[in-house]
Amino acid sequence: MDLLNPIDAIFLAIESREHPMHVGGLQLFEPPADAGPEYTHELFEAMSARTEVRTRFRRKPSRRLGGFSSLTWSHADTVDLGYHLRRSALPGPGGMDDLLDLTERLHGILLDRHRPLWEARLIEGLSDGRFAIYMKMHHALIDGVSAMRLLQRTLTDDPLDSRLNVPWGTPPVPRDDSAESESPWAQARHAVPRLLRAGGSIAAPLRGALDGRLTLPMTAPRTLLNTSIGGARRIAVRSWPLERINAVRMATGATVNDVVLAMSSAALRAYLLERDALPDEPLIAMVPVNIRSAAEADTSEGNMVAACLANLGTHLADPVDRLTAISTSMRDAKQVFTQLPKLEAMLLSAALMTPLGVSLLPGFEALPRMPFNLVISNVPGPRKPVYMQGARLDANYPLSIPFESQAMNITLTTNGDNLDFGLVGCRRTVPDLDRMIDHLEHGLAELEQAVA
Structure with a gap:
């Protein structure tokens, strides 16, 4: 269980049905030249097989600290990947208007606070042969810079690299964790003097x-x-x-x-x-x-x-x-x-x-x-062409939050x-x-x- 920082706590506290507080991204990919008709199906199956889920993607609000779900994180022991990752197809002929219509609907739906606060969708059926990935995460989990750096670590600049990385399974960059992690109460005790000095x-x-x-x-x-x-x-x-x-x-x-x-x-x-x-x-x-x-x-x-x-x-x-x-x-x-x-x-x-x-x-x-x-x-974002299993990232549209x-x-x-x-x-x-x-x-x- 971890304490949230002040900005993360605000994003959790002010969320309601009228005010979803997740950020998202819509990526359009051009399949490789040798992609067969089953390319997106095989890609989805490969993504679904990446069942190792890292810490950030296990987090959900905790009510242990006085019952306030906007103050601390807990971590899910298991993650139902079949819920968090899904596949959709657009109605023919599958234009950008159809893709944006589906994305609008997905982007307006609240994340389930009883589960880790993220969802992903592989979308196929665009008439120009491209496919899309839409993913959303609660803004309390991630900001734009971290989200973009995470996306870049799942992609490669080598169009021939067949390895598949997924955001929820991408290991964090190593850092110095020589000190043991503190309990929430220890974090709070150490934070109080800093907050007083901040004034x-x-x-x-x-x-x-x-x-x-x-x-x-x-x-x-x-x-x-x-x-x-x-x-x-x-x-x-x-x-x-x-x-x-x-x-x-x-x-x-x-x-x-x-x-x-x-x-x-x-x-x-x-x-x-x-x-x-x-x-x-x-x-x-x-x-x-x-x-x-x-x-x-x-x-x-x-x-x-x-x-x-x-x-x-x-x-x-x-x-x-x-x-x-x-x-x-x-x-x-x-x-x-x-x-x-x-x-x-x-x-x-x-x-x-x-x-x-x-x-x-x-x-x-x-x-x-x-x-x-x-x-x-x-x-x-990335400053040169990047790929996912040979598919080139053609467009990367960030989707954020209208506030009240x-x-x-x-x-x-x-x-x-x-x-x-x-x-x-x-x-x-x-x-x-x-x-x-x-x-x-x-x-x-x-x-x-x-x-x-």
């Missing part, structure tokens, strides 16, 4: 926030995207060549993430203008920033991110002005968080996210200000020479999510023209 450490950055260096929660304007949501999901995906984003980056001195945020800002601005609903004040995005070391990305579990708040400059008509506002906001936020030790940075992030929980309380849904308008996350009063999420990842975007919205409250894909393209084209 003083966080005070200085918070003072900096008040003088304008850090965008504060509860300063975002309410938009039509900031309303009560349901549990059903809508999904939109697309890939963009990284070469185009890099051209804007080099011309402006911004970062890749700044350009991505500027694309998102342009798309949100256009989407809201179409509906005569663009506020006069800029939208605020929560941007998770990894605070793990390279080694920790492979060895640590749960979430280890700083929750930076970025001014998206949506009130500005000029695309370069928006990019400048975004770059300045992100640079200042990162400077604040880099001053803090990791635990303190996580605690400050948890404090920034606390208003999300407040919005779930009766009577607080109509708060005039929002903690932030949406989450936009850029997760590093934040009906849309934008997440993207690197995949070879592309950036793969996955947009997830509340099916009931976000009309025409596909329009955001068109607006993202227009936002990038607008930047390219402005810096040409």
Whole structure:
């Protein structure tokens, strides 16, 4: 039994039927040239035979510590792999719309808290011959960086490598475990002094926030995207060549993430203008920033991110002005968080996210200000072609969480020479999510023209 860190505990505590707190990914694979008609069936059988399940994939909420299931993990002695791994086929002719329709339904269903908090699905029947794998895990178990590093360790850059690795069976990267693992009570006893010290450490950055260096929660304007949501999901995906984003980056001195945020800002601005609903004040995005070391990305579990708040400059008509506002906001936020030790940075992030929980309380849904308008996350992925038993990873769309009063999420990842975007919205409250894909393209084209 293990204690959860503060951010993981929040993800478990605020989950409900209307607010599933799992993250997922939809990978599209191109089978090898010599694949026969039984390739996906044989692949599924091989995956099902990988019955060794590692610790992370055995975790489920425990009620031993005072009955609170959001405070500690327990570990399943056995895992019913036939439940967690399943196979589906699309109705003919099997287009992307059919694949996204199935993925939307899977992504809107809660994970069973009586079982380890993950599920995987092998999906076949696409008319172009590709197959897909959809997998979801509770966000309390894993963050985007760890999920992507885990995925990369299941794949290979050798198209002729016939070995099969599966996420639940992939051994962790060795680390120094010379000290015996502590009991939950020992963990709590050692954590208390650190939490008390954290209060003083966080005070200085918070003072900096008040003088304008850090965008504060509860300063975002309410938009039509900031309303009560349901549990059903809508999904939109697309890939963009990284070469185009890099051209804007080099011309402006911004970062890749700044350009991505500027694309998102342009798309949100256009989407809201179409509906005569663009506020006069800029939208605020929560941007998770990894605070793990390279080694920790492979060895640590749960979430280890700083929750930076970025001014998206949506009130500005000029695309370069928006990019400048975004770059300045992100640079200042990162400077604040880099001053803090990791635990303190996580605690400050948890404090920034606390208003999300407040919005779930009766009577607080109509708060005039929002903690932030949406989450936009850029997760590093593989930078060269990778394969699974000879099948090439063609696209890798990350699928994350719309929060209460934040009906849309934008997440993207690197995949070879592309950036793969996955947009997830509340099916009931976000009309025409596909329009955001068109607006993202227009936002990038607008930047390219402005810096040409």
